Amino acid sequence: MSPDLSRITAIAFDLDGTLVDSAPDIGHAVNTALAAAGLQGFDLTIVRTWIGDGPDALIARALSAQGVSPDDAALRQRLRQGFDAATLAAPLDHGAVYPGIAELLRSLHGHLPLAVVTNKPTHLALAVVAAAGLLPYLSHVQGADTLAQRKPAPLTLQSTAARFGVESTAMLMVGDAPPDMLAAQAAGCAAALAGWGYGAHAVSAGLNPWRVDTPQQLGSSLLAARRLIRPSTTVSID
16 A cells, blocks of 8 residues: 655655666676686576675675575675776676666655665765766765664664755655565665566565556656645656
8 A cells, every 4th residue: 555655845865776777797796706716607597586685695605505605705705896897997887777666766856855775885876876877866875884884774764864854754665575575664665666676576465565567657656645646647767
């Protein structure tokens, strides 16, 4: 069920699986790092299931999946450096912005402050957002630069709300996976589950988020709630 969207005064978007289909880029980055260390790479279908908790968790899963202990801190650091370098060299060369996302952000820009709140470290998130051409629509990009910040912890949502000068209860979190919905619940934010992303199927029914099927549905509902369009009118998204 949709929350009271008339009370929403800011929006935080997850990045991977919500704004951009970046799984091919993440797969390329982790496989590049693994190959440089003489380790096995993985098919995109497998990597896609590991996305959502940030690169350190992704690397740990890739090591465990080939029987290598993720407790080797030096190896993990080397892989992370390789992952970061590969990401910065090609932030979105293999993936793409989801259809309708640029139009959604453009329609909301100027009416509500918009942010990216992601488990990707901030410097990597900025590179991806810039490569996607979405940076002009965003007031803030907040990554998880420490373990404590990683969703489902509420810290990045709370700090983003504070940056915008709004209460967390007046911010909408739009994401595609359980960490997004759990972080929203912990922060007191309303939540919208992006059905086009990677992890909507894994979200517990008990969380009961507002499920949106398309960016067009999300944009139309938000603009109608702010009386910027009539409820029967849809936003044109090609």
